[in-house]
Amino acid sequence: MQASTQPLYDLREGEALSALPSQPDAALYFIGRIHTPWKEREKCPRQGRIDGPVCRIEIFEPWAAGLEGIEAFESLEVLYWLHLSRRDIVKQCPRNDGKARGVFSLRSPLRPNPIGLAKVRQERIEGRFLEVRGLDCLDGTPLIDVKPDRCLYSPQVPPKPLEDKS
Amino acid sequence: MQASTQPLYDLREGEALSALPSQPDAALYFIGRIHTPWKEREKCPRQGRIDGPVCRIEIFEPWAAGLEGIEAFESLEVLYWLHLSRRDIVKQCPRNDGKARGVFSLRSPLRPNPIGLAKVRQERIEGRFLEVRGLDCLDGTPLIDVKPDRCLYSPQVPPKPLEDKS
16 A cells, blocks of 8 residues: 555545555566656646657667667657656546546546556657657656557568567 | 566577666556457467457456546557566567567567557446457456547547646
8 A cells, every 4th residue: 555655636526546556566667768848747738749849758778779770660659657646546537627537538647557658750869869749748757668659560570470589 | 687587588680688777666556457369479469450359358446446437438548568578678680570670669579668558449348347359468468557549539628727636
C-alpha cells in the first residue's frame, strides 16, 4: 500500500480509489529524458499536436546506439513515465466534467501504470538527441521507449516465418 | 547488470549489447492478463490484425471498476509486458534480414523496456473481461494498461483550461 507516497489529491464525488499492491511486478529503466517547453503541469497541452512545438528527446548514453536507422521513420511512437501521477484512482472525474468514469476509458495521466504515449513526427536527429513534434508532456519527463509508428512500419522480412528470435 | 538473468540468445553479426543499470527507476503493476490463441512465441503473428481472432483481456479485481465507460470506445490501445524478452540488446538483426539496426528503429519485442503496444477493436465487455481483436501477444501476457485510442478520443471538456488535476 503506497497511499502515503502518493501526491496529494482531493477526491471528487463519484471517484474511487483502489489500493496498490504491496509489491511491484516489473521494473522500468529510464532510458532518456524529454525536453519540452512546458515547465508546469498546468501548462501542458491536453493532447500533443503534430504541428506543435519542437521538443527534444535525449537518449542516455548506454542506449544511444539504439537510434541507428531511426531516420527512416517520419512517424514514431514515444512512451514516457508520468512521474508525478498518483496511481491509485480507479474512477475519475475529469476537470470540468463531473461524471466519474473508469480510468481505462480516459487518457488521464493518473493511472495504475502512468505511461504516456504520443505519436510524434521526427524533425531531426543529432547524435543522441531526437527532435520531434507532437508531445504534450512536462519538461524533464523520463523516457521509456521509442518505436517506429505501427501504421508506417512494415517488417522488412517475409510476413510470417518464425517470429524474431526473442 | 542483469545479463545472467537474461534469456539465452546467440548474438548475430552486427548486434550489440548494452549493460543494464543495476537499479530500476520505476515499478509496474500487472493489472490483468491477456488470453490469446498463441501458446508459443513462434506462433504469435508478427503484428496484430484488426480482423484477427478474438482475444480476452482479463482485468484483475482491484482495477475492474476502471472499465466503467469503456464501452463507448470501439478502438483501444493496449499496453502489455513482454515478459520473456531479453532487455540488453541495443542493436539487432531481425531474422531473415541480416542488417543490424538500433532497437528504436524496430518494433522487436527485445527492448530495454519490453512494453508491447497494440491498437485493438473492442468486440464485447463482460464483467471484468474485455474481448478485442488486433492483438499479437502470447497467451498469458501480463497487462499494463488500456486507453481509448488517441485518434478517436476527444476529451469531453473544453479544449485547454487547466490540465486534469493530476
